[in-house]
Amino acid sequence: MRCKIVLFLFASLTMISNINSQTKEDPLKLGVIGLTHTHVHWILGREDIGDVEIVGIVEPDQELAKRYSKKYGYSMDLVFNSMEEFLAETKPEAVAAFGTIYDHLEIVETFAPEGVHVMVEKPLAVNLDHAEKMQKLAEEHNIHLLTNYETTWYPTNHKAREIIKKGKIGELKKVIVRDGHRGPKKLGINKEFLDWLLDPKENGAGALMDFGCYGANLMTWLKHGQTPKAVTAFTQQLQKENNPKVDDEAIIILDYGDSNALIQASWNWPIGRKDMEIYGLDGVVYADNRNDLRLRIAEGYDGFNEKNFQLKEREYPFNDPFSLFRAVIRNEVNLEKYDLSSLENNMIVMRILGAALESSRTGKTVYLD
Structure with a gap:
């Protein structure tokens, strides 16, 4: 019995080590869209565990962007005035929205046709009409469209x-x-x-x-x-x-x-x-x-x-929205219905x-x- 327990623990540690190695070798290339939602501190202040790489930030308010740049140490070279500029200069796999809830529809309209996955802060949309348009775009372009709630974790x-x-x-x-x-x-x-x-x-x-x-x-x-x-x-x-x-x-x-x-x-x-x-x-x-x-x-x-x-x-990647987002995109996790x-x-x-x-x-x- 003792031998079985030791083998189980060794296998578990090996699996965790392999997951950590894979995430560092294959980080999610993530864009941050907006800085006006203070939940953005979640990603900007997140420990760098190697599974997510911020490849750009869209924020037209330069003063706000500079303030957060000083606080978190990112380069202002990462900051773009518009989603169009950001897309022209970078190749994101996914974006996380941290602006107004009304903006969520425009973000999906911009990124879904490019095959870029989207995660928004709760709620999904300002109303059902916006939500239905977002759903249609996500399904048409085969992207993941997730909604992040604090209580999920x-x-x-x-x-x-x-x-x-x-x-x-x-x-x-x-x-x-x-x-x-x-x-x-x-x-x-x-x-x-x-x-x-x-x-x-x-x-x-x-x-x-x-x-x-x-x-x-x-x-x-x-x-x-x-x-x-x-x-x-x-x-x-x-x-x-x-x-x-x-x-x-x-x-x-x-x-x-x-x-x-x-x-x-x-x-x-x-x-x-x-x-x-x-x-x-x-x-x-x-x-x-x-x-x-x-x-x-x-x-x-x-x-x-x-x-x-x-x-x-909870255990990784079920303890953090960005870890889970990456795992879903990489087909390492299939969300239950x-x-x-x-x-x-x-x-x-x-x-x-x-x-x-x-x-x-x-x-x-x-x-x-």
């Missing part, structure tokens, strides 16, 4: 799904997803980001789009691609002085017929949060944050047995968000099937 969300699959809490009946913070302006977000985040055209809405997408994405994944039968939502402006053009509070209710979900997307939480409660007939899972999870199994009327988990980060990053998942997300916006405007439930 949370070990707790994957552990929660594993618990559900094993039937440990019984049949899934209700989910509560809460996401948000105290508001962009209160957080002191830089002007370049704030200017479009609070613009209903560039962002699609306010907190409803910014944080409602997380819950819609997770629910589509947990429900294996099932579209809710009905969506009911309302929005508020609880900080009109800080968010004059967009909602800062959104409540979205999803009716699946056999279960339901409550999505609370807000720029009014006093403390930032991204957490989820999943209720079955026999127990509940609390994904409290990235690494802390609680499992409660019901006992009697209001008693329970609780188990706590402190989870480690309705994966959190997948196009089919995020098309359903856009249907949910569109229905939520309509419901909030009309005061009526929107039926999707």
